Structures are given as C-alpha cells and as structure tokens.
Amino acid sequence: MAEKRNIFLVGPMGAGKSTIGRQIARQLHLEFFDSDSEIERRTGADISWVFELEGEEGFRAREEKVIEELTENMGIVLATGGGSVMSKESRNRLSARGVVVYLKTPIEKQLARTQRDKRRPLIAEADDPRKVLEQLAQERDPLYEEIADITVQTDDQSAKFVVNDIIDQLESINGLG
Ligand SMILES: Nc1ncnc2c1ncn2[C@@H]1O[C@H](COP(=O)(O)OP(=O)(O)O)[C@@H](O)[C@H]1O
Ligand SMILES: O=C(O)C1=C[C@@H](OP(=O)(O)O)[C@@H](O)[C@H](O)C1
Numbered sequence: 001m002a003e004k005r006n007i008f009l010v011g012p013m014g015a016g017k018s019t020i021g022r023q024i025a026r027q028l029h030l031e032f033f034d035s036d037s038e039i040e041r042r043t044g045a046d047i048s049w050v051f052e053l054e055g056e057e058g059f060r061a062r063e064e065k066v067i068e069e070l071t072e073n074m075g076i077v078l079a080t081g082g083g084s085v086m087s088k089e090s091r092n093r094l095s096a097r098g099v100v101v102y103l104k105t106p107i108e109k110q111l112a113r114t115q116r117d118k119r120r121p122l123i124a125e126a127d128d129p130r131k132v133l134e135q136l137a138q139e140r141d142p143l144y145e146e147i148a149d150i151t152v153q154t155d156d157q158s159a160k161f162v163v164n165d166i167i168d169q170l171e172s173i174n175g176l177g
C-alpha cells in the first residue's frame, strides 16, 4: 500500500481551506483537522477571544504549536489558518511533512466569502477590510508560493469542483491516490 502522506491546505482567509479540506478528507477517508478549530478546542475560546486576550502574538504562538503537533501525524488533512505561513518553522514543517496545497483566491472573492465572524478578527474589526487583505496578500503570497506543491485557483469554481481538481492532482503525485 502506498505511504499515507498528509495533505496541508494553505492560502488566505476565505480561500476555502476549511471547507475544502473537510471535503477532501471525507472523500479520501482521512482524518480532518483545522488549526483554528484545534486552538478553539484547546483554549475553550473562539479565535477572536484569543486575539483579544493574548494579542496576535499569543495566537501565533498557539498556531505554531498546533501545527508542530499536527504535522507529526500521518495521513491527515489539515486546513491551516491564513497566517500560519508567517512562521518559518511552520513552513518547514508543512513542506517536510506532507503535500502542500495552495488555494489561490482573488481579494474580491475573499471579501465576498468572509462575513463578519468570530474567526477573522483581522478583517472583522478593520475599517477597510480590502486594504487589510491586500497588505496581507503582499506579505504572504510569496510564502504560500514558496511551500506549495499544488496550486489551485478557486475563483468561480464551486467547492466541489475544487475538491475534485485537488484530488486529481494528488493522484498524480507519487504515494497518493
Ligand atoms: N470554491 C468556493 N466557492 C464558493 N464558496 C466557497 C468556496 N470555498 C469556500 N466557500 C465558502 O467561503 C466561505 C469561507 O470558506 P472557508 O472554508 O472558511 O475559508 P478559509 O478556511 O480558507 O478561510 C465559506 O462560507 C465557504 O462555504
Ligand atoms: O489570515 C489570518 O491571519 C487568519 C486567518 C484565519 O483563518 P482562515 O484563513 O481559515 O480564515 C484565522 O486563523 C485568524 O483569524 C487569522
């Protein structure tokens, strides 16, 4: 049997990492994790509360720890938070321990898909969410590119289409599918 490798989803807020990651896991019969959900489970607080109490720095430390531990697994799907690639350690762990799928998404789509919610304080509390997303993209896009094994555009494609596209591409990578 082929070695069971991990699948890690990276990309900006609203790219669909959590939604698509869960569906890929279901289709491939793999266990699914979401770094934000894991932080919420461990702290008993929602993401915006973690930001409020511990600042972004505190949240990033938790995120790095969760990624460190989850990347030790074998045969999981992990949806990361959009800022996880800011950590060099996390980038190294993600690229060493699985196939990294970058969900590339234009800011227009990100805005449409991200309503005010408790998981995205960086834009929920911003006066100009578009500007924030543009700044984050400038900083982070090269980091997503740096570790991506597969890049998928998620503009107008349905989540289902994106899931099938990723699974097709995973099948052509040695050891998966
Ligand atoms: N390909 C897609 N097409 C349309 N809507 C999508 C797509 N992918 C995700 N969504 C929707 O966008 C929103 C944000 O998706 P989510 O998975 O939370 O993104 P992320 O985890 O990357 O921030 C959700 O409401 C989800 O249903
Ligand atoms: O881009 C970011 O810095 C963040 C993205 C969020 O996750 P999603 O990418 O799943 O929305 C969440 O981790 C937090 O609000 C910070």
Ligand SMILES: [Mg+2]
Residues within 6 Å of the ligand: 017, 018, 019, 034, 036, 079, 080, 081
């Ligand atoms: Mg998510």
